[in-house]
Amino acid sequence: MSYAIEVQNLSKSFGSLHAVRDISFNVARGDVLGFLGPNGAGKSTAMKMITGFLEPTAGRVRVCGHDLHEEPVQLKSRIGYLPEGAPAYGEMTPVSFLEFIGEIRGLRGRHLQDRIGEVVRSIHLEAVLEQRIETLSKGYKRRVGLAQAILHDPEVLIMDEPTDGLDPNQKHEVRTLIREMASTKAIVISTHILEEVDSVCTRAIIIAGGRLLFEGTPGELEARSRLHNAVTLSVNRDSFAAQRELSALGNVDSVDIRTDSSGNTRLTVVPAAGTNIINEVTDFVRTRGWTATEVRVESGRLDEVFRTITTQQASGGART
Amino acid sequence: MKNILSIFKRELRGYFATPVAYVFIVIFLFLTGIFTFYIGGFFERGQADLEPFFRFHPWLYLFLIPAISMRLWSEERKSGTIELLMTLPVTLGEAVLGKFLAAWCFTAIALALTFPMWITVNYLGNPDNTVILFGYLGSLLMAGGFLAIGSCISALTKNQVIAFVISVVICFLIILSGYSIVLDFFRAWAPQAVVDAISSFSFLTHFDSIKKGVIDARDVLYFGTLIAFWLYANTLVIDMKKAG
Numbered sequence: 001m002s003y004a005i006e007v008q009n010l011s012k013s014f015g016s017l018h019a020v021r022d023i024s025f026n027v028a029r030g031d032v033l034g035f036l037g038p039n040g041a042g043k044s045t046a047m048k049m050i051t052g053f054l055e056p057t058a059g060r061v062r063v064c065g066h067d068l069h070e071e072p073v074q075l076k077s078r079i080g081y082l083p084e085g086a087p088a089y090g091e092m093t094p095v096s097f098l099e100f101i102g103e104i105r106g107l108r109g110r111h112l113q114d115r116i117g118e119v120v121r122s123i124h125l126e127a128v129l130e131q132r133i134e135t136l137s138k139g140y141k142r143r144v145g146l147a148q149a150i151l152h153d154p155e156v157l158i159m160d161e162p163t164d165g166l167d168p169n170q171k172h173e174v175r176t177l178i179r180e181m182a183s184t185k186a187i188v189i190s191t192h193i194l195e196e197v198d199s200v201c202t203r204a205i206i207i208a209g210g211r212l213l214f215e216g217t218p219g220e221l222e223a224r225s226r227l228h229n230a231v232t233l234s235v236n237r238d239s240f241a242a243q244r245e246l247s248a249l250g251n252v253d254s255v256d257i258r259t260d261s262s263g264n265t266r267l268t269v270v271p272a273a274g275t276n277i278i279n280e281v282t283d284f285v286r287t288r289g290w291t292a293t294e295v296r297v298e299s300g301r302l303d304e305v306f307r308t309i310t311t312q313q314a315s316g317g318a319r320t
Numbered sequence: 321m322k323n324i325l326s327i328f329k330r331e332l333r334g335y336f337a338t339p340v341a342y343v344f345i346v347i348f349l350f351l352t353g354i355f356t357f358y359i360g361g362f363f364e365r366g367q368a369d370l371e372p373f374f375r376f377h378p379w380l381y382l383f384l385i386p387a388i389s390m391r392l393w394s395e396e397r398k399s400g401t402i403e404l405l406m407t408l409p410v411t412l413g414e415a416v417l418g419k420f421l422a423a424w425c426f427t428a429i430a431l432a433l434t435f436p437m438w439i440t441v442n443y444l445g446n447p448d449n450t451v452i453l454f455g456y457l458g459s460l461l462m463a464g465g466f467l468a469i470g471s472c473i474s475a476l477t478k479n480q481v482i483a484f485v486i487s488v489v490i491c492f493l494i495i496l497s498g499y500s501i502v503l504d505f506f507r508a509w510a511p512q513a514v515v516d517a518i519s520s521f522s523f524l525t526h527f528d529s530i531k532k533g534v535i536d537a538r539d540v541l542y543f544g545t546l547i548a549f550w551l552y553a554n555t556l557v558i559d560m561k562k563a564g
């Protein structure tokens with residue numbers, strides 16, 4: 001089976017500004033691809049090209065077998081798209097807005113009303129259905145945008161920062177919704193919230209300065225962390241003494257000391273790259289007769305990996 | 321086709337969901353009244369026709385139609401909804417046509433609301449209603465021409481004020497090209513064919529003959545071509561902007 005989204009050597013320049021440079025990736029049904037990257041990295045620009053709003057300077061896009069240039073209308077009919085900032089016609093009410101989108105998406109009569117009902121329920125829009133969109137709060141506007149994107153149950157869903165501006169409960173619900181839809185769809189989301197990558201994405205790509213710098217699973221991303229497989233523990237010993245002793249262990253790169261706001265001090269033993277030191281550390285603690293009140297293995301800090309990957313590259317669109 | 325209809329309906333409803341429609345209609349009716357009765361000398365002429373009513377339509381439209389058309393695409397661009405519209409499975413032509421037809425239909429509604437004028441003239445005298453009907457048709461065609469120009473211009477910018485000003489200027493030039501002062505200027509040195517060509521570009525030349533009750537295929541064709549040309553240019557402008 002071919003991929004639902006195929007992007008080959010996609011580039012976009014605005015004058016001398018290269019917003020997207022030679023990006024290629026594929027997304028299969030069942031995948032949720034997370035687009036990560038600093039502000040101005042080119043995430044939104046890439047999405048605008050895939051959905052047919054912007055003309056690529058170079059490269060190819062195919063969605064469900066439809067080429068962007070040859071069959072733009074068919075391509076668009078397969079996609080549900082939440083543009084950045086969730087634009088909507090302000091003078092309309094959510095219900096008339098959804099009816100309009102549904103009609104254009106080819107839904108009719110009963111079926112349209114049923115779909116609107118389902119979507120309104122799953123995104124909790126009941127309370128604002130008859131209120132003008134321009135008077136809605138930011139989070140509700142975003143939800144109207146989400147509702148519009150999933151209304152026709154598209155095979156491909158592309159969402160630019162879908163949880164931006166939502167309250168924590170809504171964020172949670174939207175992530176759950178994305179996971180539920182994931183099995184049958186190919187989904188691309190962009191986000192600045194790194195936990196989101198862990199909780200909903202099956203794959204992630206990192207873009208900075210228009211270039212694709214990383215592609216892989218969230219696990220692989222975490223594995224790049226200095227803290228991957230690090231051991232965090234709190235012991236009933238003087239932190240500095242413990243730090244000195246632990247640092248002397250084989251395969252230990254460094255030992256960090258952190259004190260949290262309630263005064264608890266933890267040591268984080270960072271392993272040499274690619275090694276696993278949990279056994280060494282626990283054995284050591286036992287043979288020295290320390291009492292450890294907490295021991296845990298870190299999976300890696302995404303924010304740290306993100307920073308490392310994206311700061312090697314000057315962020316923002318690079319000029320020639 | 322059904323996409324054009326969906327867009328058309330949404331747009332038209334949009335006019336009435338905001339004060340735009342009501343303000344426009346009230347001002348339009350008010351100004352047509354002033355022009356017809358005070359400046360046009362409707363009563364003084366002592367003739368049962370709507371000539372003084374139609375005479376000022378080109379000048380009314382010059383300012384009122386760009387006020388309608390300026391928002392057609394500028395607003396979509398400004399609010400970002402153009403991204404939504406252009407990523408729906410509709411063609412550019414459908415979007416342009418749907419929006420244009422809604423604006424045209426809206427001006428038709430405003431025009432239709434001048435019916436008391438028609439009732440008055442029928443009450444006072446015995447006018448030739450075919451001539452009046454043609455006058456309305458000509459006026460509507462002319463409004464379509466102004467709108468097509470304004471629609472195309474509004475696709476160029478997200479700034480409605482700029483769209484308004486440029487549209488007024490272009491429409492003004494097109495109206496002017498039928499005036500004898502302008503034509504005399506050209507007549508002084510240009511060959512007759514050029515003068516005719518310039519005058520044939522004017523709304524006035526064509527509107528004048530229609531409102532006299534002479535419906536000539538050429539006049540209808542003129543407005544038809546004008547509308548088609550500017551709407552086509554409209555799609556090109558939007559397509560060009562896609563390239564960023």
Ligand SMILES: Nc1ncnc2c1ncn2[C@@H]1O[C@H](COP(=O)(O)OP(=O)(O)OP(=O)(O)O)[C@@H](O)[C@H]1O
Pocket residue numbers: 014017019037038039040041042043044045046084316317564
């Ligand atoms: N229409 C345009 N004309 C000129 N430059 C543009 C245009 N659109 C985007 N850019 C530039 O392209 C670059 C990429 O922008 P883009 O919106 O894709 O970033 P992003 O990754 O979505 O950032 P953010 O996280 O802030 O949303 C930026 O430098 C931006 O200024």
Ligand SMILES: [Mg+2]
Pocket residue numbers: 043044045084160
């Ligand atoms: Mg963005």
